[in-house]
Structure formats: structure tokens, C-alpha cells
Amino acid sequence: MTAPPEGFRHLPGHFPPDAQASLLEAVRAVVARAPLYVPTLPRSGKEMSVRMTNCGALGWVTDAARGYRYQATHPVTGEPWPSIPGILLDLWAEVSGYPHPPEACLINFYSATAKMGQHQDRDETDFAAPVVSVSLGDDCLFRIGGTKRTDSTVSLRLRSGDVAVLGGESRLAFHGVDRIYPDTSTLLKNGGRINLTLRRVTKP
Ligand code: MD3
């Protein structure tokens, strides 16, 4: 593919370094109350390489027994997810073009060797809303195709402070993270990459 699918918008450097630091502080506050956990794949129970948590009324979770789903509580602590930080609600209002707030913010943490295979995000019931993504920390190689797994793909590097908006046709596009580029950012003291995805789950 020569171009990303319709509805994909990449906003490089949307957040300047001071705002990235504020975002990181907000993420740390969420993780202090809702610790990163090891997600496992449906049926096989194989561990994903990414560590996850959420904030918002709903969070995306996965385990062997119950598979992919949204739920209101942390799978390990049983506590409700912390609320979505204001800076992320402001981002959604600014870039989503959707007149209702996000319900979920999935937080993915990638170590230097973590990756995410090609998949579609289709556990939501409202595909009219885009997904809004924020990258923090080390760069990654992101790859996105079309709505069929066999469609050709395009790769791009996502850097700390970048925002991506996945609306329109791109909302149901296959996508994944092929690799992390270690030591490409100094934002995280111990390296790695954080991705935040703001999502609408239910129809308003
Ligand atoms: C395209 N996250 O959390 S962010 C995910 O970098 C996910 O952690 C990746 O795929 C990450 O589901 C990619 C960019 C992104 C996020 C959501 C999408 C691209 C998307 C949803 C639909 C299509």
C-alpha cells in the first residue's frame, strides 16, 4: 500500500516535551492505582508481550477463560478503573470530531522487545467514533493495512508526542506494532514505549 487508509490522521509532535512529561505523570498516577498486568490470549492463554492497564468507565481486557472484552473493573485488583485524565479528554475533544466523550483509555507498555501482531479493534459497539492514540517514550514501527488481513500495508514510525486518529475506513483496518527502537527517547527513565488509546465503546 502506498498510502494509509482513508480516515487515518498522523499528527507528529502534537504534544511538545513539557506536555509529554505531564501526560507521563498522569499515566503514572493511573498505574499506581491500576497496576500494569500481563494480558493472555483467548483459549491458548499465551502471554502477550505488552503490559496493560486502563482508565475510564470501561477498560479493555483479555484472558484465556473469557477472551477479549470491556469491563468496569481491573482484572487483578477488582477495583474500578481510575478516571481518564483531563489532558486526554481535552485531546479527544480537540481531534476526534465526535460529540461525546471517550469511555475507555487502554494503556499499553512496551519493553524494548515487545510487539503487537496485526489485528482489528472490533470489541466496541460504536465504530462511528474514531480511536485516538498517543505515543510516549521510545519510537516504534507501526504498520497499518486495510479492512482485510490480506490487504497491503504501510509502515510508519511513531515517536514520543505523536497523536494518531483512526476514523472512517481506518477504524476497522488491520494494524500492529512490529518493533520498538530502544533508546530513541529519554522520556522514560528505564526506556520502553507507552501507547494510550482513547475509545468510545457504547453508542451514546
Ligand atoms: C488502527 N495499539 O491498543 S496505536 C491497540 O501502539 C493498538 O499500542 C497499538 O493497536 C500501539 O489496539 C497501535 C495506533 C492504533 C490504535 C488503534 C487503532 C491504530 C488503530 C484502531 C483501529 C485502527
Ligand code: FE
Ligand atoms: Fe489495535
